[in-house]
Amino acid sequence: MNIGCRDLTVTVGGRVLVRVPELDVAAGETLAVLGPNGSGKSTLLRAIAHLGSARRTGTVLLDGRPAGTTDLRRAVAAVLQRPVLQRASVFDNAAAGLRLRGVSRAEARRRAWPWLAALGVEHLAGRDARGLSGGEAQRVAIARALAVAPGVLLLDEPFTGLDATTRADLLADLRAALDGQPAAVLLVTHDREEARALARRTALLVGGELRQLGTTDEVLDAPADLECASLLGFTTQLPPAVTGREATLIARPQHCRPLAAGEPAPAEAVVVDGVLRRVVPLGGAIRLDVEVPGASVTSVTTVEVDAAPGDVVRIAINAGDLRSANGERLR
Numbered sequence: 365m366n367i368g369c370r371d372l373t374v375t376v377g378g379r380v381l382v383r384v385p386e387l388d389v390a391a392g393e394t395l396a397v398l399g400p401n402g403s404g405k406s407t408l409l410r411a412i413a414h415l416g417s418a419r420r421t422g423t424v425l426l427d428g429r430p431a432g433t434t435d436l437r438r439a440v441a442a443v444l445q446r447p448v449l450q451r452a453s454v455f456d457n458a459a460a461g462l463r464l465r466g467v468s469r470a471e472a473r474r475r476a477w478p479w480l481a482a483l484g485v486e487h488l489a490g491r492d493a494r495g496l497s498g499g500e501a502q503r504v505a506i507a508r509a510l511a512v513a514p515g516v517l518l519l520d521e522p523f524t525g526l527d528a529t530t531r532a533d534l535l536a537d538l539r540a541a542l543d544g545q546p547a548a549v550l551l552v553t554h555d556r557e558e559a560r561a562l563a564r565r566t567a568l569l570v571g572g573e574l575r576q577l578g579t580t581d582e583v584l585d586a587p588a589d590l591e592c593a594s595l596l597g598f599t600t601q602l603p604p605a606v607t608g609r610e611a612t613l614i615a616r617p618q619h620c621r622p623l624a625a626g627e628p629a630p631a632e633a634v635v636v637d638g639v640l641r642r643v644v645p646l647g648g649a650i651r652l653d654v655e656v657p658g659a660s661v662t663s664v665t666t667v668e669v670d671a672a673p674g675d676v677v678r679i680a681i682n683a684g685d686l687r688s689a690n691g692e693r694l695r
């Protein structure tokens with residue numbers, strides 16, 4: 365099933381929280397809605413599902429036709445940041461979405477079982493769901509959502525609060541579970557790596573507005589303007605006055621490498637001189653904040669740095685790791 369919206373706005377107390385002229389997710393596609401905290405991601409997701417009490421205008425489309433709340437209840441399954449599970453066994457929780465849709469208990473359990481297995485929690489089937497860890501509970505919530513074979517699956521920051529290993533495992537299992545699914549999937553996340561791992565296309569939401577929409581690689585690697593660039597992790601921004609180039613150049617911190625004393629500038633690299641202001645050990649890497657008048661320069665490096673705050677350092681960025689800004693447009 366395809367889902368989309370046209371001229372969708374959400375307003376609370378006269379303040380527009382989200383304004384999206386057009387957004388479509390095809391059957392079998394995962395679209396990430398990426399944005400910083402408070403950019404309106406959850407509000408957009410809820411508005412698309414007709415959830416919540418905020419004032420909405422505009423149209424939600426299912427398979428190209430305007431959909432009402434009842435159509436959306438039937439078509440949509442959602443997994444929210446903190447899973448809400450019933451006081452019942454894991455098995456019955458996984459079957460709960462099907463039960464709500466009128467499926468008998470035995471049939472609901474039969475259909476839910478493969479999803480408990482796919483999410484790696486079948487061994488917990490007999491347990492009381494309220495005693496589960498956060499990661500286990502999230503797996504059960506995802507199994508519950510997938511068991512109904514939804515036309516549309518909404519995932520709102522499903523990895524929130526999970527430790528790094530649990531998150532990586534769940535990410536891989538979710539990826540496998542979604543492969544070949546006919547559902548249109550909308551994934552809300554503030555994490556670029558989650559978007560890269562799960563979504564072929566990404567929409568960047570800033571201040572309730574869609575600022576970029578394209579393949580995930582395009583959006584993450586070619587920001588539309590300097591504000592998007594900052595939000596997407598291009599923390600080094602070098603205006604023409606600093607480099608002598610025509611456009612502002614941007615780079616990610618891991619591509620900004622401090623040169624050792626006397627080390628020649630690599631061919632085709634842009635090199636800037638600045639005063640080292642701060643050195644922050646990150647455990648395995650070091651972050652360097654470098655003051656270059658009129659520019660911002662941050663380096664995250666694994667090479668040994670023998671400079672101290674106050675020293676002049678030279679930062680090299682390979683040409684292939686730079687993006688350029690023509691006015692506000694980057695390419």
Ligand SMILES: Nc1ncnc2c1ncn2[C@@H]1O[C@H](COP(=O)(O)OP(=O)(O)OP(=O)(O)O)[C@@H](O)[C@H]1O
Nearest residue numbers: 376381399400401402403404405406407408418554
């Ligand atoms: N019911 C509401 N009443 C008033 N303001 C609201 C309401 N719901 C959301 N907001 C505001 O709308 C903005 C967007 O909130 P939303 O939760 O959609 O952002 P988000 O991008 O999902 O953020 P996060 O990543 O922190 O979860 C925030 O400024 C929030 O305070």
